[in-house]
Amino acid sequence: MWLLLIFLLFFTSPILFAVIFCVAGPPSAMRFLRNHTLYLLCQFGVKLGSIFLKLFDRMAIVWHTSMSYLMSSFPKARIQFAVHEPTSTYHPAILITGTSSGIGHDAALAFASRGYTVFAVVRREEDGEKVRNDFQELLKPSTITSNPWQRSRLDSIVNELWKKYSKCNTIYSLEPRDSDDEEPAESTASATGKLSINTDGLRNRKTRLDSSKETSSDKKSIKSDAKHPKIWDILFQTPTYPQLLSRAGKVIPVIMDVTDDESVDRALDEIQAQLTLLKVPFVALINNAGVSAPGPMETANPDFIDKSFAVNYLGPLRLTQKVLPWLRQNQGRVINVSSIMSWLIGPGFGVYCSSKAALTVASRSWRYELASFGVSLSVIEPGLTKTSIWNKLSNELQLHHTQINQIRLPPPLVPQSPSTPVVESDPSKIYGSMYQQIRANHELFPFMALPTDHVVEALVHSITSQFPKGTYRVGWDARLLSIATWILSEDVVDWLCRVIGIVSEN
Known part of the structure; x- marks a missing residue:
């Protein structure tokens, strides 16, 4: 096409x-x-x-x-982490922030198409309706067979082969048991008062039974009566529209401001009520919400810095802390969407880079702490990606430049020597060339950006794999520049900034 x-x-x-x-x-x-x-x-x-x-x-x-x-x-x-695999009768829940556009929007559609119940976090009701309507468009008979986000036949075949020949007991079998094997469902409340759902019909993680001591009742308790489809049927049998529809999940918009604790608590209470109603476990959190923060460090006011850190770092941190009891109960996943600018530092984005670097470093430390509970934590570091952040970046850059033009610095207190050249003190003139170059690069970079499906595939792997990576670097720029900076150190970044023209050659 x-x-x-x-x-x-x-x-x-x-x-x-x-x-x-x-x-x-x-x-x-x-x-x-x-x-x-x-x-x-x-x-x-x-x-x-x-x-x-x-x-x-x-x-x-x-x-x-x-x-x-x-x-x-x-x-x-x-550690081999548990995998919650959706089926036609089982749709585990995922919470994704920042789903109004870009990566979060496409990730919500992708996971809902694969059978998950997606709680799509937005800040406005119209954005939530847009996400839900976009997913409903994918479920129409004319579009459901061409849905790019649904699980392909190749993925289904690989998954069935893995189930058949893998000897690991760490994958949850999400197929429901027959009526004679079902145990009574239990839904209890944890110590925090949040939802704790017993995952019926699942094989418990790390189940090890001595074959010499197994009884008939023990064998029956761990027996999976689910009839998995044969590889031949997956390859040649075309599913009907009702079958495709039953495999799909749903999108539930949730109004939340990740920087407001009261808004987060109200949204989590709503999510808890939905989980109780649907009787599905909460298995993953994707912290995708973020804001760009262009502008030189010298002129960044405290409110500007606080807002950037509140959205890019403190928001994901607090939200993860609140839902961690749910994830620990169900051995779920946490995925934090960072950026390559957490380590590829350049001029004009000091506030943004520092906020993303804080998120990346905290995630890597937290990952070791959560692994002992069976909870996986991964960091996604996308490169240039086609999202709406480019439009927001242009507006924020213009706003920041306007604020700089209104700044009038006082005269220097230390007198200058007559032999010293006159140094410009007006911020609008000092950083004018930097703003012009950033704006010029902003107009060019969207043409070089990759589509969001590369990031979505990394998100899917981080949730559906037994062995999720700790860090996903997405894009040619992310992969190649990480190798270049590792081999050639900071000189590469300095040289690139001079070639692009963001910093002076002096």
Whole structure:
């Protein structure tokens, strides 16, 4: 589809060039031809790079899973985490923040399409309705078979083969038991007063029974009567529309401001009521909400810094603390969406980089603490990604520049020597070139950004894999620059900033 669109654009370019040449003259026509050709080349390169990146990511995941499975047989090996796999009758719950657009929006659609009950956190009701309506569009008979987020047949086959030949007892079997094997459902309240649901029909994690001491009742208690589909049926049998519809989950919008404790408490009470009503466990939290914070550090006022840290760091931290009893009860997952700018530091984004670095460092420390409870914590570090943050960045950059123009610094208290050159003290003039270069890069970077499905695939793996990674670096820029900065240290960043023109050559 993308290749066809690019071909059509190439085909119509001569016509547009001729029209502009006749109407606006040769200079405008040449500018159009140069910019249009550059745009097409960028789009073609991004699409081609995206295809190869998906293949590379799949091979990297296979290598990571193979090595993790091999290492699991060693003494003191890494923990194998429980997997909550949705079925047609079982739809575990996930909470995702920042779902109004971009990565969070597509992640909500992806997990709901795969069978999860998604609590989509938004700040406005109209944004919540948009997410729910977008998911309903994917469930229509004309679109459900072409839903890009639903589980593919290849994934289903790999999952069934893993269940059949894996000897690990750490994967939850989410298929319901037959009526004669069902145990009475119990729903109790934990010490915190939050919901604690007994996961009926699940194989308990790390179940080890001595075969010589097994009785018939013991065998019956751990027996799984679920009839898993055969590989042949998955490969050649086309599911019907009711079957596809039963496998899908649902999207439940939730109004929440992650920086307001009262708003968070109200939203969690609503989620708890929904979990009790639906009788599903809460298995994952994805902290995706974030704000960009452009501007030099010298002129960043305290309110600007506090807001950035409240959304990018303190919000995810407090929300995770509140839902951790649910996740510990069900051995769930925590995923924090950070950025490559947590370690790829550049001028003009000091506040944003420091807030994301705080989130990344806290997550890596917290990951070791939660692993002993069977709770996995992963960090996603996307590179350039096509999201609405670019539009927000433009508005925030303009607002910050306007505030700088209103700043009038007092004259220096220390007198200058007559031989010392005059130093400019007006912030609008000192950082004017930096703002212009950031704005110019902001107009170019969206054309080089990758689609959000790369980040969504990393999120899916972090929740559905027995061996989730601690850190996911998504994108060619994230992978290559991490290697470059590790080998060549900070000189690479300094050189890139000079090449781009953000900092002075002096």
